[in-house]
Amino acid sequence: xxxxxxxxxxxxxxxxxxxxxxxxxxxxxxxxxxxxxxxxxxxxxxxxxxxxxxxxxxxxxxxxxxxxxxxxxxxxxxxxxxxxxxxxxxxxxxxxxxxxxxxxxxxxxxxxxxxxxxxxxxxxxxxxxxxxxxxxxxxxxxxxxxxxxxxxxxxxxxxxxxxxxxxxxxxxxxxxxxxxx
Amino acid sequence: xxxxxxxxxxxxxxxxxxxxxxxxxxxxxxxxxxxxxxxxxxxxxxxxxxxxxxxxxxxxxxxxxxxxxxxxxxxxxxxxxxxxxxxxxxxxxxxxxxxxxxxxxxxxxxxxxxxxxxxxxxxxxxxxxxxxxxxxxxxxxxxxxxxxxxxxxxxxxxxxxxxxxxxxxxxxxxxxxxxxxxxxxxxxxxxxxxxxxxxxxxxxxxxxxxxxxxxxxxxxxxxxxxxxxxxxxxxxxxxxxxxxxxxxxxxxxxxxxxxxxxxxxxxxxxxxxxxxxxxxxxxxxxxxxxxxxxxxxxxxxxxxxxxxxxxxxxxxxxxxxxxxxxxxxxxxxxxxxxxxxxxxxxxxxxxxxxxxxxxxxxxxxxxxxxxxxxxxxxxxxxxxxxxxxxxxxxxxxxxxxxxxxxxxxxxxxxxxxxxxxxxxxxxxxxxxxxxxxxxxxxxxxxxxxxxxxxxxxxxxxxxxxxxxxxxxxxxxxxxxxxxxxxxxxxxxxxxxxxxxxxxxx
Numbered sequence: 064x065x066x067x068x069x070x071x072x073x074x075x076x077x078x079x080x081x082x083x084x085x086x087x088x089x090x091x092x093x094x095x096x097x098x099x100x101x102x103x104x105x106x107x108x109x110x111x112x113x114x115x116x117x118x119x120x121x122x123x124x125x126x127x128x129x130x131x132x133x134x135x136x137x138x139x140x141x142x143x144x145x146x147x148x149x150x151x152x153x154x155x156x157x158x159x160x161x162x163x164x165x166x167x168x169x170x171x172x173x174x175x176x177x178x179x180x181x182x183x184x185x186x187x188x189x190x191x192x193x194x195x196x197x198x199x200x201x202x203x204x205x206x207x208x209x210x211x212x213x214x215x216x217x218x219x220x221x222x223x224x225x226x227x228x229x230x231x232x233x234x235x236x237x238x239x240x241x242x243x244x
Numbered sequence: 245x246x247x248x249x250x251x252x253x254x255x256x257x258x259x260x261x262x263x264x265x266x267x268x269x270x271x272x273x274x275x276x277x278x279x280x281x282x283x284x285x286x287x288x289x290x291x292x293x294x295x296x297x298x299x300x301x302x303x304x305x306x307x308x309x310x311x312x313x314x315x316x317x318x319x320x321x322x323x324x325x326x327x328x329x330x331x332x333x334x335x336x337x338x339x340x341x342x343x344x345x346x347x348x349x350x351x352x353x354x355x356x357x358x359x360x361x362x363x364x365x366x367x368x369x370x371x372x373x374x375x376x377x378x379x380x381x382x383x384x385x386x387x388x389x390x391x392x393x394x395x396x397x398x399x400x401x402x403x404x405x406x407x408x409x410x411x412x413x414x415x416x417x418x419x420x421x422x423x424x425x426x427x428x429x430x431x432x433x434x435x436x437x438x439x440x441x442x443x444x445x446x447x448x449x450x451x452x453x454x455x456x457x458x459x460x461x462x463x464x465x466x467x468x469x470x471x472x473x474x475x476x477x478x479x480x481x482x483x484x485x486x487x488x489x490x491x492x493x494x495x496x497x498x499x500x501x502x503x504x505x506x507x508x509x510x511x512x513x514x515x516x517x518x519x520x521x522x523x524x525x526x527x528x529x530x531x532x533x534x535x536x537x538x539x540x541x542x543x544x545x546x547x548x549x550x551x552x553x554x555x556x557x558x559x560x561x562x563x564x565x566x567x568x569x570x571x572x573x574x575x576x577x578x579x580x581x582x583x584x585x586x587x588x589x590x591x592x593x594x595x596x597x598x599x600x601x602x603x604x605x606x607x608x609x610x611x612x613x614x615x616x617x618x619x620x621x622x623x624x625x626x627x628x629x630x631x632x633x634x635x636x637x638x639x640x641x642x643x644x645x646x647x648x649x650x651x652x653x654x655x656x657x658x659x660x661x662x663x664x665x666x667x668x669x670x671x672x673x674x675x676x677x678x679x680x681x682x683x684x685x686x687x688x689x690x691x692x693x694x695x696x697x698x699x700x701x702x703x704x705x706x707x708x709x710x711x712x713x714x715x716x717x718x719x720x721x722x723x724x725x726x727x728x729x730x731x732x733x734x735x736x737x738x739x740x741x742x743x744x745x746x747x748x749x
Contacts, residue, residue, distance in 0.1 A: 084674065088415065095422055098437050102429075111699045113429035113436060116692045120421050127415050134411055141675040150467035151669070154641070158460075158662045161645060162655055170649075174642055181641045182634035184467050197638065204646060212295060214650040 080143070081135035085128045092124035153184030169219015170209070174201040251373050254601030258609055263306050263602065267610045270307035274314020275617055278334075279322050279625045281466075283459060283640050285315030286572040286682070290454040291643055293580055294650035301584035302599045306606040308577050309560070313365060313607065315573075316553045317614045320357035321625050324350060324545070325478045334552065336520040340537065340544030345478035347540050352486045356494045356542055357549040358618040359486075363495075364502040364550035365611040368557035371506055372564075373604050376593070379565040383590040388697035389709050391566075393718035395691040397725070398562075398570055401511075403680040405725040410733070412676045420684020423448050430689075431696060443656040450579045450686050452648050454572065456661045457678050459644040461668020463637045468669070477629050480622065494546040497527050501550030508551075509558020509570075523551035557607065564588050564600060568687075572679040575686045 099117035134140060157180030164173035178197025182188045202221055209216040210229070216222075257263065277288045289308045296304035319334035324341035337357065344353040386394075403417035404410040426437040427447030438444035486494065504526060505519035527547040528537050537544055562568040567589040569575035581588050586596065593600055618625070648661050668678060702708035710716040 080674070084415075091419075091422060095425065095437070098439075102434050102436065103432070111696050111704060113432045113434050116695070117425050117436065120418060120425065123414075124418050124422065127411065127418060130411050131415070134409075139409065139411070143673055144469070146468040146673060147470040148468070150470070151464050154464055154467055155662065155666070157641070158645075158658075158665070162658045162662070165658070166655070174645060177645065178638045178642050181463070182638040184634075185463075185637050186632065186634040188634050193634075193638070197642070200639075201642065204642070208295065208646060208650065213298060214294065215653045216646075216649055217653065 077132075078135040078138055078140050081131060081140045085131035085135060088124050088128035088131060092121045092128060095124065096121035150184040153180050157181050157184070165217050167219070169222045170205045170216045171198050171201040171221040172219060173217075174204075175199075247374050247377055250597065250601045251605055253598070254603070254605030255608070257302065257598055257602030258306065258606035262300075263303055263606060264609065266303040266307040267310045267606050268613060270310020271314040271317075271610050271613045271617060273307075274311035274316075275318035275614065275625060276314075276628060277311070278315040278318020278320075279628050280631075280636065281322060281326075283462075284573075285312050286454055286576055287458040287644075288315070289573060289576045289580065290451040290458070291647035293451045293576070293583060294647055296580075297583060297650075301586065302602050304584075305577070305580060305599070305603050306610075308580050309603060309607055310610045310613075312556055312573050312577070313553070313610050314614060314617075316365075316556050317358060317361050317618050318625065319552075320361070320545075320549050321354060321618070321622065322629065324353045324357065325480070325626060326629055334520075334549075335517065336524045336548040337545055339524070340541050342478070343538070343540035344542065344545065345480075349540065349542075350478055350480045351484040352490050352542065353540075353545050354480065354622055355484055355486045355619065356490060356546045358615060360494065360498040360501065360546045360550040361553040361618075362611055362615045363498045364505065364554040365557060365614075366608065367499075367502050368506045368509075368554040369604065369607045369611065372510075372557050372561055372607075373601075375510065375561055376565050376600075376604070379561060380590040380593050383566055386566075386714070387712070388694040388701065389712060389715045390718070392691055392694040392698055392709065393715035393722070394566065394568060395687055395694065397718050397722040398568055398687060399680075399684070399691070400722045400725045402570065402683045403677070405729050409675070410726070410730055412674070413680055416671065416676045416678065416680040417684045420681035421688040423453065423681070424685045424688030424692075430693065441656065443654060447689075448660065448685060449651060449657070450576060450682065451651055452657060452660055453664055453685055454576055454682050455644045455647055456664030457668035457671075457681060458572075459640050460661060460665025461672055461678070463641055464665060464669035465672045466633070466637065468673075477626065480626065484619065484622070490542055493533075493542050497523070497543045497547035498550040500526060500530075501547040502554040504547075505551030505554030506558040509555030510561040511558075511570075517552070519551040519555045520548035523547040560604075560607075564592070564603075565590060567690075569683060572682045575683050578686060 095117050099114040099121065102112070102114040102117075157177040160180065161173045161177040164176060175194055175198030178201065179190055179193035182193045182197075183190055198221070202225060205216055205222055206225055206229075208214045209222070210226075218226075258267070273288060273292075274285060277283050277285060288311050292304075292308070292311075296307070316334075320337050320341065323334040323338035324345050327338050327342040341353045341357065344350060399417055403413035422437075424447075426444055428435055428445055435445055501519075501523040504523045508519040508522070524544055524547060527541075527543040528534060531537065531541060531543050533541060533543075559569075559571050559574050562570055563574045563578060565588075567578065567587055569578045578588060586592060586599070645658065645661065648657050651657070671678060671681075698708060699706070710719060
C-alpha cells in the first residue's frame with residue numbers, strides 16, 4: 064500500500080496531511096462529546112438516553128483518530144497526485160455566487176452564473192457564451208420544474224418575464240370558454 | 245396467495261400504461277447516467293426524489309428501480325468503449341471489454357454485456373420474487389435486537405470488510421453516523437448537534453448529502469485532476485451480433501455470474517461491484533482460453549456483467565423485506581419510500597402488496613425494455629460520450645442545485661451542498677470511500693432506535709443483545725467480517741480485498 068518514497072528522509076517523516084485528518088477526527092469527536100454532554104437523560108429508569116449513542120460515536124471517532132496517527136507514521140495512506148486548485152476555485156466560486164445571488168436575481172441568473180463558472184473550471188470555454196447558455200437553460204428548467212412540476216424555486220426578473228409572457232400567450236385561450244357561454 | 249399469483253397481480257399493476265411510462269423514463273434515464281461518467285444511479289435517484297414528491301408512489305418507485313437497473317446496463321457501454329467505468333460495478337468489465345473494443349470486437353462485447361444483463365436480471369428478479377416471502381416470514385421473528393444486529397453487520401460489510409483500508413472505511417462510516425445524530429432525538433424531543441441552527445432540527449437530508457458527495461465531490465475531483473487523462477472513444481466496428489462461438493462461450497458465464505452476483509447482493513454485503521470481481525476470478529479460472537484473459541476474453545465481460553445485474557436485484561431483497569439498504573443507491577431508494585410515508589419491511593408486503601409486487605413485476609418489464617434500448621440503440625448512447633466535459637459537468641451541477649432547492653428552498657441547504665461537496669472532494673483525494681457515509685447517515689438513526697428499544701425492553705441490560713441466537717450469530721458474523729480482513733491485510737494478503745473495493749454506487 065505505502066509506495067516507496069524517493070527520498071529516505073521523507074520516509075521517516077509522518078504523512079502531514081494524514082495527521083491533519085487525525086486532528087480533524089479528534090476535533091469532531093470532541094464536538095460530538097461536548098454536544099452530548101449537555102443533553103438530559105431520557106428518564107430515571109433509562110440507562111440509555113439520547114446522549115448514549117453520541118458518546119459511543121465520539122469514543123469511536125477518537126479511536127479512529129489515534130489509528131489514523133499510526134497510519135500517518137506508517138505511510139498507509141495512498142499517495143496523492145498533485146491537485147490543481149484553479150479549477151476547484153472556479154467551481155466553488157460558482158456555488159458561492161449562486162448562494163449569494165439567488166435571493167436577488169432569481170433562479171435563472173444565479174444558476175446561469177454557476178453553470179458558466181463550472182464550465183470555465185473544467186476547460187477553455189468562452190465565459191459570455193457559457194453565461195448566456197447557462198441562463199437560457201436555467202430559465203427553461205425553471206419553467207419546466209417551477210411551473211409545470213410546481214417546485215418552489217426562487218423568482219427574479221427573468222422568471223417574472225416568463226410568467227407574464229406565459230400569461231399573455233395563455234390569455235386568449237382563457238377568455239375563450241368564458242365568452243362561449 | 246402463492247408467489248406466482250402475487251407476481252401475476254403485480255404484472256397487472258406494472259402493465260398499466262402510466263406505470264409502463266414511468267418504467268420507460270426510469271430505464272432511459274438510468275442508461276444515460278450509467279453511460280455518463282461522473283453521475284451514477286445513486287445521484288440520479290437523489291436528484292429525482294424532490295421532483296417526484298407530488299407523483300404517485302408506485303410510479304416513482306418503479307422509475308427509481310428502472311434507473312438502478314438501467315445504470316447497471318449503461319455502465320458497461322462506457323467501460324467497453326472508453327475504458328472509464330461509468331459506475332463502480334463496471335470496473336471489471338473494462339478489463340476485458342475495452343481490449344475487445346480495441347481489437348475491433350466492441351460489438352460482440354456490448355452484445356454479451358447487454359444479453360448477459362438481461363438473462364441475469366430476469367433470473368435474479370424471479371429469484372427475488374420467490375425469496376422475498378421467505379425472508380418476510382423470517383423477519384416476522386425479528387425484534388429490535390435482531391434488527392440492530394443486522395444493521396451492525398451491514399455497517400461492517402459496507403465499510404470495513406472490503407476495500408483497501410478498514411481504517412478509511414470505518415472513518416467514512418462514523419462520519420456518516422455523526423451526521424445521522426444531527427436533529428431532534430425522536431424519543432426525548434431534544435435537539436442534538438444543531439448548534440442553534442433551526443434548519444438542522446430536521447436532520448441532514450440524505451438527498452443533499454448524496455448529491456453533494458457524489459455529484460459535486462466528483463465534479464471537483466475531476467476538475468482538480470486537470471487534463472491528465474486524454475480519453476478516446478473506441479468506435480464500434482464490425483457486426484454487433486455475436487457469432488455462434490461467442491454464444492457458446494457466453495452462456496455459461498452468464499449463468500455463473502447470476503449465481504455469484506445474486507446472493508452477494510442479497511446478503512448485507514455491500515454493493516454490486518463485489519460480485520463482479522468474484523465472477524471475473526471464477527471465469528478466469530474456469531476458462532478454456534485462459535491465455536486470452538487480459539487481451540479481450542468474452543467470458544470476462546459476460547460473467548461480471550451478469551453478476552452486477554444479479555446483484556442489483558439481490559440488493560432489493562434486504563431493502564424490500566427488511567428495510568435494510570446495503571448500497572448507496574438502495575439507501576436513497578429507502579429515502580424514496582420514506583418520502584411517501586412507506587417503510588419497507590415485512591409489513592409492507594401485507595399492507596401494500598399492490599405496490600411491492602407491482603415494483604417487482606415492473607423490474608421484469610424494465611429488463612426487457614433495457615435489452616431493446618441497449619442493443620439496437622447503442623449508437624445513440626455512444627453519442628453521449630462525446631459531450632465535452634465542461635458542458636457535461638456544468639449541467640450536472642445545475643441539476644444538483646436544482647434538486648436540492650426543490651427539496652428545500654433555503655440558503656442553508658445550498659450551503660450544506662457546498663460544504664459536503666468539498667468534504668466529498670477531500671475524501672476522494674485521500675482515498676476514503678463515499679458509500680459508507682451515505683449508508684451511515686440513513687441507517688445510523690434507525691440502528692439507534694432499535695438499540696434503544698431493545699435496551700428499554702431489557703431495562704438497560706446489554707447482554708440481551710447476544711441472548712437471542714439470531715442476533716448473537718449476526719453480531720458474531722459482524723465481528724468476523726471486521727477482524728478477518730484486518731488479519732488478511734496484516735499478513736500481506738490484502739491485495740484481493742482492495743481489488744474488491746466497494747466504491748461509489
